[in-house]
Amino acid sequence: MADVQLRKLVKRYDEVEAVRGIDLDIADHEFVVLVGPSGCGKTTTLRMIAGLEEITDGDIRIAGEVVNDIPPKDRDIAMVFQNYALYPHMTVTENMSFGLRLKRFAQEVIAGRVSEAAQILDIRELLERKPRQLSGGQRQRVAMGRAIVRHAKVFLFDEPLSNLDAKLRVQMRTEIKKLHLRLRTTTVYVTHDQVEAMTLADRVVVMNNGRIEQAGAPTELYASPRTRFVAGFIGSPAMNFIPCVLEQAAGALRVAIPGGPSFDVPGDRTARYAASAGRKLLLGLRPEHVTEPGGAEHPSVQAFETVLEVTEPMGMETLVYFPMAGTQVCGRVDPGAGAMPNKRMTLVADMRHMHLIDEESGLVL
Amino acid sequence: MASNAATAPDGATRPRSSLRKAAQRRSTIAFLMALPLILLIAALVVYPAGYAIHLSTLNKSMEEFVGFENFEYLFERETFWMVVWQSSIFAITAVVFKALIGFVVAHLVHNIPLKGQRKWRGMLLVPWVIPPAMSTLAWLWLFDSSYSAFNWIIEGLGGPRVPWLGETGWARFSVILVNVWYGAPFFMIMYLAALKSVPEQLYEAAEIDGAGWWQRMWFITLPMMRNIIAITVLFSTIVTFANFDIVRVLTAGGPIDTTHVFATYAFKLGIESSDIPLGAAVSLFMFPLLALAAIFILRDVNKRGNQG
Numbered sequence A: 001m002a003d004v005q006l007r008k009l010v011k012r013y014d015e016v017e018a019v020r021g022i023d024l025d026i027a028d029h030e031f032v033v034l035v036g037p038s039g040c041g042k043t044t045t046l047r048m049i050a051g052l053e054e055i056t057d058g059d060i061r062i063a064g065e066v067v068n069d070i071p072p073k074d075r076d077i078a079m080v081f082q083n084y085a086l087y088p089h090m091t092v093t094e095n096m097s098f099g100l101r102l103k104r105f106a107q108e109v110i111a112g113r114v115s116e117a118a119q120i121l122d123i124r125e126l127l128e129r130k131p132r133q134l135s136g137g138q139r140q141r142v143a144m145g146r147a148i149v150r151h152a153k154v155f156l157f158d159e160p161l162s163n164l165d166a167k168l169r170v171q172m173r174t175e176i177k178k179l180h181l182r183l184r185t186t187t188v189y190v191t192h193d194q195v196e197a198m199t200l201a202d203r204v205v206v207m208n209n210g211r212i213e214q215a216g217a218p219t220e221l222y223a224s225p226r227t228r229f230v231a232g233f234i235g236s237p238a239m240n241f242i243p244c245v246l247e248q249a250a251g252a253l254r255v256a257i258p259g260g261p262s263f264d265v266p267g268d269r270t271a272r273y274a275a276s277a278g279r280k281l282l283l284g285l286r287p288e289h290v291t292e293p294g295g296a297e298h299p300s301v302q303a304f305e306t307v308l309e310v311t312e313p314m315g316m317e318t319l320v321y322f323p324m325a326g327t328q329v330c331g332r333v334d335p336g337a338g339a340m341p342n343k344r345m346t347l348v349a350d351m352r353h354m355h356l357i358d359e360e361s362g363l364v365l
Numbered sequence B: 001m002a003s004n005a006a007t008a009p010d011g012a013t014r015p016r017s018s019l020r021k022a023a024q025r026r027s028t029i030a031f032l033m034a035l036p037l038i039l040l041i042a043a044l045v046v047y048p049a050g051y052a053i054h055l056s057t058l059n060k061s062m063e064e065f066v067g068f069e070n071f072e073y074l075f076e077r078e079t080f081w082m083v084v085w086q087s088s089i090f091a092i093t094a095v096v097f098k099a100l101i102g103f104v105v106a107h108l109v110h111n112i113p114l115k116g117q118r119k120w121r122g123m124l125l126v127p128w129v130i131p132p133a134m135s136t137l138a139w140l141w142l143f144d145s146s147y148s149a150f151n152w153i154i155e156g157l158g159g160p161r162v163p164w165l166g167e168t169g170w171a172r173f174s175v176i177l178v179n180v181w182y183g184a185p186f187f188m189i190m191y192l193a194a195l196k197s198v199p200e201q202l203y204e205a206a207e208i209d210g211a212g213w214w215q216r217m218w219f220i221t222l223p224m225m226r227n228i229i230a231i232t233v234l235f236s237t238i239v240t241f242a243n244f245d246i247v248r249v250l251t252a253g254g255p256i257d258t259t260h261v262f263a264t265y266a267f268k269l270g271i272e273s274s275d276i277p278l279g280a281a282v283s284l285f286m287f288p289l290l291a292l293a294a295i296f297i298l299r300d301v302n303k304r305g306n307q308g
């Protein structure tokens, strides 16, 4: 096992710059998830780590050694592809043992590792089958088995779950997590599904346009995004962005929403926002911080009235949508709160979790 | 019809309903739908074959039934056994080289960037699309021992004049060479299609698994192409074994019958020496040999089924 370092990593195709200077340190045993919208360079980055794509500029180190010019087979990594890439003419056992057989491991070692992996992945009954006789989920397991038996330094996953149906995806997600807790192999995992990223990662790396927007623990990204992009990308339903003006009034700050309510900024944020007083900004509030009154009283939990437009009962909660300052705002209320379309309702905004965003720079203040 | 049967009252008589069931079974329907084609093939294959068998049992004037006498006569002729031998050598050598060259060239073309690839593919197919009787004429001139380009070049380099078509060894070499030249593009195009159908990710997976160039070829490319290779080899073996035009135009079987293959020998006996029954007997001889090859190769294809 090993750590992985990316230094000023750049990948340029003829016209496109797919990856534009990435710096990332992945610690030994860490599970890092690269997440971002389509075309942001996740796959390209992963393939450069694997050695399947040439590096235009920068360095990749695995276990301290620069591997820029080392072919994939000598990097001691294992990769799971989106469409599995199982060898169709080999049985499951042959698929899993292929790498070991090439490296001329002893028969007993190979047999031992294959049966160990089969045990972990619960595919012992499938060992003699060919890939075409397997379901999507089973193929996925075999593809992971092929990675496991290698005892490689680093695991690379490229959207391994995106070909599975929703239910199986959730199940395999848990299995991948269990697998990592058991093997502790350094892992780089690519996905465009932020839920997958949040649930699996020790550290999430949000990419956009070939750059890293922010890297951090899932809860850290969720609670304190640094840019509007990260704030909007992480979390579902997405964070609300409401146009507002930051006003100064008697030593305190207020967020005034044009044609809507005004909210007091919590006292402990005054110093942080003072310099931006008087500017037009975006108020960022997550749906769970726009909810029905009740619970603990706090001066920063401030009520306002609105008329609901749409309600979506989810079972454990109800999502409510209402217009505010020309945008649609989403809130989450208790199913028992009696939310109905066209109903006038009092909601509260929990300003302790507010974010203020400079629209021009896209940065969170 | 189907809805009719479904709504038929329970009281329908037994034999009729079982007849209906038979008609509704998938295999029956499939058979009925394929029947016109089966009949057509039967007419085009079975009739001439039957007629050839019939012919081979007649005497030279085609008036008398002589049983196996034509075959017995052939078996005693040294020339006939030489033709068997030469046909086999001709077919096997030519097919092996066509397959090898086709395989190598397919790889080369596959690795040309896509833009130029079409041009190369088109040019490399040329030998295959010219009618062989015509292109062989060009070869005939090239092989001419006194005035041809080949010998001119060889002499220019200080070598001896080569009797391309005048000496048994060289003549055998020449007919094989032309056959390979004509047939290799077919292999090339088939193998190129097969190569393109191998997903790139399999190679990447193998590369990560630690496979070098040779190992990727051996463990990925060849197994993935196996069925195509088997079928093209079978097809080409049949066509090469039954080759007529190249040998006919180039050597007409000479010198002294040493380059004859079954088809040209049958032509010589049947048409030129006007012993049609004897020629039919020779041509019938191809059948068991080819059937044997087909059984072996197709069994291998069937065994592995349609993988992938």
Ligand SMILES: Nc1ncnc2c1ncn2[C@@H]1O[C@H](COP(=O)(O)OP(=O)(O)OP(=O)(O)O)[C@@H](O)[C@H]1O
Pocket (backbone or CB within 6 Å): A013, A014, A016, A017, A018, A036, A037, A038, A039, A040, A041, A042, A043, A044, A045, A192
């Ligand atoms: N072989 C290539 N030639 C030219 N451009 C490429 C090539 N591969 C990728 N790109 C470009 O590089 C950019 C990043 O591609 P990449 O595959 O890394 O995106 P991604 O983040 O994995 O997206 P997705 O979530 O859709 O898989 C894209 O704009 C893509 O068009």
Ligand SMILES: [Mg+2]
Pocket (backbone or CB within 6 Å): A042, A043, A044
């Ligand atoms: Mg991708």
